[in-house]
Amino acid sequence: MIRRGSGRTTDPRRRTFLGLALPATLALTLFLVAPLVLMVTLSFRPELTSDLLGPFAPTLKHYEQAASVGGSWQLLQTSAVMAFVVAIVATALAYPIAYFLAFRAGSKAGLYLILLLVPFWTSYLLRVMAWKLMLGNAGVINSVLVGTGIIDQPLTALLYSRATVVVTLIYVWIPFATLPILAVLGRIDVRLHDAAADLYASPFQQFRRVTLPLSLPGLAAAFLMVFIPTIGEYVTPLLVGGNAGIMFGNVIQDYFTKSANWPLGSALSVIMLGVTLVLVVVGLRVVKPRRLLGQ
Amino acid sequence: MFARPLTPPRPAVLLCVLAMVSACSTPAASTAPTAPPALATTTPTTAAVVPTSEPTCSPEGAANPDTTPPDQVKGNLSVFDWSGYEDPGFWTDFNKKYKNVDVKFPAMGASDADIYNGIKTGTNTSDVFHPYTGWLQFYVDEGLAEEIDTTKLKNWDKVPESFKALGRFNCKQYFVPWDWGFSSIVYRTDKIPKIDSWAALLDPAYNGHIMMWDDGPGAVTVSSYIHGWDETAITADQLAQAKTEWTAVLKANPTTWAGEPDLIAGFKTGDVWAGYAWQSAYATLLPDLPMAYADPKEGRNSWVGVYGIRKGSPNYDLALRFLDEKLGAATGEYLVNTWYFGTSNADVIAGITDPTLKKAFSVNDPSILQHTNFTPNLTAAQRDAWIAMWSEAKIAAGS
Numbered sequence: 001m002i003r004r005g006s007g008r009t010t011d012p013r014r015r016t017f018l019g020l021a022l023p024a025t026l027a028l029t030l031f032l033v034a035p036l037v038l039m040v041t042l043s044f045r046p047e048l049t050s051d052l053l054g055p056f057a058p059t060l061k062h063y064e065q066a067a068s069v070g071g072s073w074q075l076l077q078t079s080a081v082m083a084f085v086v087a088i089v090a091t092a093l094a095y096p097i098a099y100f101l102a103f104r105a106g107s108k109a110g111l112y113l114i115l116l117l118v119p120f121w122t123s124y125l126l127r128v129m130a131w132k133l134m135l136g137n138a139g140v141i142n143s144v145l146v147g148t149g150i151i152d153q154p155l156t157a158l159l160y161s162r163a164t165v166v167v168t169l170i171y172v173w174i175p176f177a178t179l180p181i182l183a184v185l186g187r188i189d190v191r192l193h194d195a196a197a198d199l200y201a202s203p204f205q206q207f208r209r210v211t212l213p214l215s216l217p218g219l220a221a222a223f224l225m226v227f228i229p230t231i232g233e234y235v236t237p238l239l240v241g242g243n244a245g246i247m248f249g250n251v252i253q254d255y256f257t258k259s260a261n262w263p264l265g266s267a268l269s270v271i272m273l274g275v276t277l278v279l280v281v282v283g284l285r286v287v288k289p290r291r292l293l294g295q
Numbered sequence: 296m297f298a299r300p301l302t303p304p305r306p307a308v309l310l311c312v313l314a315m316v317s318a319c320s321t322p323a324a325s326t327a328p329t330a331p332p333a334l335a336t337t338t339p340t341t342a343a344v345v346p347t348s349e350p351t352c353s354p355e356g357a358a359n360p361d362t363t364p365p366d367q368v369k370g371n372l373s374v375f376d377w378s379g380y381e382d383p384g385f386w387t388d389f390n391k392k393y394k395n396v397d398v399k400f401p402a403m404g405a406s407d408a409d410i411y412n413g414i415k416t417g418t419n420t421s422d423v424f425h426p427y428t429g430w431l432q433f434y435v436d437e438g439l440a441e442e443i444d445t446t447k448l449k450n451w452d453k454v455p456e457s458f459k460a461l462g463r464f465n466c467k468q469y470f471v472p473w474d475w476g477f478s479s480i481v482y483r484t485d486k487i488p489k490i491d492s493w494a495a496l497l498d499p500a501y502n503g504h505i506m507m508w509d510d511g512p513g514a515v516t517v518s519s520y521i522h523g524w525d526e527t528a529i530t531a532d533q534l535a536q537a538k539t540e541w542t543a544v545l546k547a548n549p550t551t552w553a554g555e556p557d558l559i560a561g562f563k564t565g566d567v568w569a570g571y572a573w574q575s576a577y578a579t580l581l582p583d584l585p586m587a588y589a590d591p592k593e594g595r596n597s598w599v600g601v602y603g604i605r606k607g608s609p610n611y612d613l614a615l616r617f618l619d620e621k622l623g624a625a626t627g628e629y630l631v632n633t634w635y636f637g638t639s640n641a642d643v644i645a646g647i648t649d650p651t652l653k654k655a656f657s658v659n660d661p662s663i664l665q666h667t668n669f670t671p672n673l674t675a676a677q678r679d680a681w682i683a684m685w686s687e688a689k690i691a692a693g694s
Binding site: 048049050051052069070071072074075078136137138156159160238241242243244245246250251254255256257258259260261262 | 405406408409411412415416417418433439503509510511545546548549550551553564565566675678679682683685686687689690691692693694
């Protein structure tokens, strides 16, 4: 009698797969799943104690308190809208870059890709701080506008606003969003374009009927890759958002770093995580990627 | 309580902090920063600072420092301090004497809550930590700090009694006072004629040019000064009023500051005319801009930083030596002359010869101590409510 499963352990391909997957699985378990479980658990603890892993009587009081924090729901909604705008615009702007790299850059694609990634050679903080130098009252843009006599007084609205946060985040995310789109475009068989051309498809029709549908998985990946982390963003609003550009992540940060209330901060984080997942699931159901792909 | 990414100040005026020295002319405390005793008879909040059980405490034991030569002391010591305080100048006496001790700063804090949360949850197991007045009671009540054997500190007699009292609870010394200073309003004199009240931070006349500290307890403290509320007994109605007022301020002004460099940059770009500030920001800005540091009619705020030893630290004796050397002369001089913070070492304050500093000591306002408010210890309920108020004000301002 052959035991069930014995085939799995002797299959060399499966063993290779398991061996390759093991490090990533362990890393994800240790650094993603475990912290998430800890955070969810913490949100049900009555209070912060020295025994974070010890037994406790679960309570929902932090969720009640989180729900009663004045304006928090509206701020979460605002953050979601900001993340949506950032994700849409960053993905839209990343697409032509990826298209150029995939189909037009030729042998210099590698060089251009490196240039695209050059900003990552400096720290995130430096790149965001550079926007302060650009947009400040005494910044580059205002100096030029005032110096050339176009305006008399600096435009104070350039910095410390929601628009500033959105613009900065779009800038930050464009290179990231380019990569998944590029990966998908790079796999498209260019002979399909030739075939479309043979069938008298105009360049625009080739793009609309061939390239775009085939690149939708990359677009979806780019959108989600930007949208999900942007909802919880707190560093960028902290640096360039000012009092008017606050996001939900800043409230969470306050409860972790300026208060001794990690359970409430955890409850707010879990709420944000839940809302994000719901939005993504609902979005995928509405958009129906499979339908878009013609499957 | 103070996010202090340290910014090198320049020789300039300071420290009205230092003006304290001139105000204290008794031989015993002739040149020491004896702010607390002066305040003890003049401000209601001092009662919350100086333990009421103080008179019944028995005298401290005779000094009995460990006589082991420093070069024979070996080991490892970890310190949980604020970002920037790992600078060897801040522990130069220890660094020079204890060549065989490896001092580490495994993680840096950015707020009082950071330090407290790390020690409380055990996510930071450093031997020594650095909280500020306002948050000390928590460590004592929750058993997070070891009692300090002050007989082992050879520099302990250099610390004025009033400072010692800040770290003493139930007649037990839990903390060694180290740095101190003022909070008030720093402002540009070419933009604002004179500020004589904390209410200037709420004044719509300066809309767009005020930069408040991003801190709930700090905001409530200012509100209590403005309205004459008892800071230790803020009511729900008062907190609601504070929220309304601070929401208006946050809406009317572009940003707040979390670290002193943000405040200084705001002034230097010309965007900020007035802001909540420590004296170090004033000293830093003075050489470049026409600045003043307000003496509000309600009184300035003053704060003291202390060092404690974590409960259960395996390096207690070494930590005591570290705290002792923290009170050393070279360390104190570095703190005062390089960073314009006050030190609890009275000899250092007495030995200052810089004319600018001496001027700052003696002439500005000898009565400064008569109207300065020391930060009282918070209760957990106050801490949570005040931080929640500030958070909601920020949300409302951004909505």
